[in-house]
Amino acid sequence: MAEKAVTIRTRKFMTNRLLSRKQFVIDVLHPGRANVSKAELKEKLARMYEVKDPNAIFVFKFRTHFGGGKSSGFGLIYDNVESAKKFEPKYRLIRVNNCSFYSSYNVSLP
Numbered sequence: 001m002a003e004k005a006v007t008i009r010t011r012k013f014m015t016n017r018l019l020s021r022k023q024f025v026i027d028v029l030h031p032g033r034a035n036v037s038k039a040e041l042k043e044k045l046a047r048m049y050e051v052k053d054p055n056a057i058f059v060f061k062f063r064t065h066f067g068g069g070k071s072s073g074f075g076l077i078y079d080n081v082e083s084a085k086k087f088e089p090k091y092r093l094i095r096v097n098n099c100s101f102y103s104s105y106n107v108s109l110p
Contacts, residue, residue: 004033006033006036006040007028008026008027008028008029008041008044008048009026009029011024011027019087020078020083021078021084021087022076023075025073026045026072026074026075027071029070030069030070032069034064035062035071038059042059049077053080056077056080056081056084057075057078058076058096059073059076060073060074060092076088
């Protein structure tokens with residue numbers, strides 16, 4: 001089966017120099033699909049904003065609108081991975097399987 005087209009739009013784009021990141025709201029149009037994976041969104045955002053390391057991109061809080069076909073969420077693009085490790089909440093770092101984070105805390109992986 002062929003992949004359905006996905007359109008990504010960003011709004012409320014803001015460059016936050018204090019936290020070394022760009023932050024924005026993402027609107028994803030995905031007619032004919034239930035939703036779009038976060039990995040696919042990160043890949044498309046990396047191409048859109050010419051990010052060298054996709055590990056510096058975080059997307060979260062996605063909600064599919066009633067009736068489907070459209071989702072909205074938040075996105076953060078850090079200038080580098082070090083600032084992402086410094087400013088991102090620990091639970092989000094664990095979600096993206098940032099293995100170097102596990103070594104500093106006694107967190108066992110399943």
